[in-house]
Amino acid sequence: MNFEGIVIGAGAFMIIGILHPVVIKTEYYIGTRAWPMFLITGLLCIGLSLFWDSPVPSSLLSILGFSLLWSIQELFQQEKRVAKGWFPKNPKKDHSLR
Secondary structure: OOOHHHHHHHHHHHHHHHHHHHHHHHHHHOOHHHHHHHHHHHHHHHHHHHHOOOHHHHHHHHHHHHHHHHHHHHHHHHHHHHHOOOOOOOOOOOOOOO
């Protein structure tokens, strides 16, 4: 039996599940100006996945990288959800900065 597909699927599920609250917390505490962190980390993960010989870690790094890139868009969407009142606004964060 080959369990690599199951491991990759479970890993993808966990990566997406973990990044959802990370995006929410990042927007709350830092704001959208944190998007370069997601870009650099995502590109780094994708690049590292190219050099990994084993398919499971390579796939998981690639999934993490592309999920981090997707999180950039989600970060800006989260800002709009906060503006609509769907999520709380951080009263200590300077909202004039971006």
